Amino acid sequence: MSTSFLYHAFGLPGYDYVRQEFVGGNILLHVRPKGKLLRCPCCRSRNVLHRGVSQRWLRTVPVGFKPVWLVVEVPRVGCTSCGIVRRIELRIAEPRRRHTKAFERFVLALTKAMTMLDVSRLLGVGWDVVKDILKRHLQRRFAKPSLAGLEYIAIDEISVRKGHKYLTLVMDLRCGKVVFVGDGRGADSLKPFWERLKRSRARIRAVATDMSAAYIGSVLEHLPGVAVVLDxxxxxxxxxxxxxxxxxxxxxxxxxxxxxxxxxxxxxxxxxxxxxxxxxxxxxxxxxxxxxxxxxxxxxxxxxxxxxxxxxxxxxxxxxxxxxxxxxxxxxxxxxxxxxxxxxxxxxxxxxxxxxDHPISSGPMEGTNNKIKTLKRQAYGYRDQEFFKLRILGIHEAKYALTG
Ligand SMILES: [Zn+2]
Missing domain, CATH: 1.20.1320 (phosphoenolpyruvate carboxylase, domain 3)
Known part of the structure; x- marks a missing residue:
């Protein structure tokens, strides 16, 4: 192991290799940030003085089946510009996380090909760790899909939990993405959508919906004169x-x-x-x-x-x-x-x-509904309602929704 191995194999620029340990099947790599990373975490000034070090353990990508931990010596610095005393910021990990960004990317790549349960077993981490990584990724990418440029939409409801609970979905018919997931069904569930649509200034040309008086009424109230196509x-x-x-x-x-x-x-x-x-x-x-x-x-x-x-x-x-x-x-x-x-x-x-006039239908919604059914079948699928909604918003990227 060496500094250049760290750089090339683990993608760790700016860190010096200190030593390695093998403890209970784990590989521990002790590393230290190079001098150029010493900056004030607040004002980014380089005029800082050492105020001791602390250790941070970060799980990173494995070597084969062996878990690898980076044991980072994190310097505390006192800033002469803004006066703050704090640990420097590590670019390789999000604050307060116990794994590197590289580890997160690795987990996300695996979740595309395996169930979350498979990933957690393979890496020897809890299912909740995998879920947390996936959830934060989905939040970053899909929490607020852009509605600008929306023209043709379909509105439909899906039942979650055998008819006890419903969600209302709005789909962009040009690309098949779900752009909104509302709680419940009927006019109320669409309220947040209309607010966001108004802000986006999108001009809707036609809406496909079923023969639900509630949806049709809501559409005509918020988009007067729009073509409503009964699916x-x-x-x-x-x-x-x-x-x-x-x-x-x-x-x-x-x-x-x-x-x-x-x-x-x-x-x-x-x-x-x-x-x-x-x-x-x-x-x-x-x-x-x-x-x-x-x-x-x-x-x-x-x-x-x-x-x-x-x-x-x-x-x-x-x-x-x-x-x-x-x-x-x-x-x-x-x-x-x-x-x-x-x-x-x-x-x-x-x-x-x-x-x-507008040959659209909510047919494309059917394919999405089938993927959602697969998602629902997994035990943990909708216990966390927000996670479930985020997965629906990102479902067009899943070739098929994986269970588990
Ligand atoms: Zn500062």
Whole structure:
């Protein structure tokens, strides 16, 4: 070991090698700052006098599996310019931390390829140390994402803790980054976002959202006149729910066992897109059988299929005409859940057709939601709410969210 080895292998410029020790499987490297590092920590003056030394132990990058500690002789100095007496500042570590910045970079690189638990086991440090390093990194990078230049956004909610707790996310649709995580759901959860958006002076052109009156109301209150695009994934999902309602109702009312079993077996087939039906499992035949036996179910099924065509029209005018026809078929279907869906579609027609002016959707949010689900599965994932939110804000950088 030598001063130049310290410099080249450990990235420690400005330190002299003093001696090495091997204690209980640890490598201890005693080092001393060179004279040029002697500055006043307050005013940076070089006019300082020695006032003794103290020791600081810093964990740094390992050699193989061996933990390495830098034992730094930290001089205390008295400043002749500003009069303060204090330990000099070490650039190689943050104040009050027990590891070097190099160690932090090493930990961060490892967390990209392993779970936090793996990293803590590999390095022989507590899980909380790894978490603390990651959390401070996320705070520096993502605590306040810039909203300047934001144009197209999607708003959606996610459930944390099985429906007991919600978070509201806002995504920048140009790059897929989550730019805001609000507590709860509904209009209140968006308040801090609107405040920050106002300060950023961004000009939002369109917002994709689901058919939540609370979100839409909040958007129109803060961005009057903005185009609100009702996300077609959510519309299709709502229709699927209505179809399921029709099937359940029929199932309850049916007396004969044969009919019941036909209906029961059709559950997933009804919701599938026709092009993905599986011929090997006779899904076409089973679908036909269920539809022929139940007229309301057939109506619901065909309306569901026709609904998808709203977004496949050549232009907005054609789509408007198609949508009107769809609404009137639903309203005259004489099937409760379908009439309800017809009314919903009529109420939200502007937002549905707005897609033709701004073809956006919260589809990209789905990919993020899947990553968040993985994040949630980890035991420590959301015990620390702030850490959980920061991880969501940085999730676009994780190729996949690691658990553990
Ligand atoms: Zn000073």
């Amino acid at each position: 077609h994934f959510h519309v299709v999902k709502l229709m699927n729910d209505r179809l399921t309602e029709v099937r359940r109702k029929l199932h309850r009312e049916l007396q004969d066992k044969m009919g019941k079993s036909v209906l029961k077996g059709s559950r997933w087939i009804l919701l599938k897109n026709p092009e993905s039906l599986n011929p090997e499992r006779q899904e076409h035949e089973r679908l036909q059988e269920a539809l022929e036996a139940n007229e309301p179910l057939a109506k619901a099924y065909y309306l569901k299929e026709e609904l998808r065509q709203i977004w496949k029209q050549p232009n907005k005018a054609a789509a408007a005409a198609y949508l009107e026809q769809w609404i009137s078929s639903a309203l005259t279907s004489d099937v409760g859940p379908l009439v309800k869906m017809g009314k919903t579609m009529a109420m939200y027609r502007t937002g549905i057709l707005a897609w033709y």
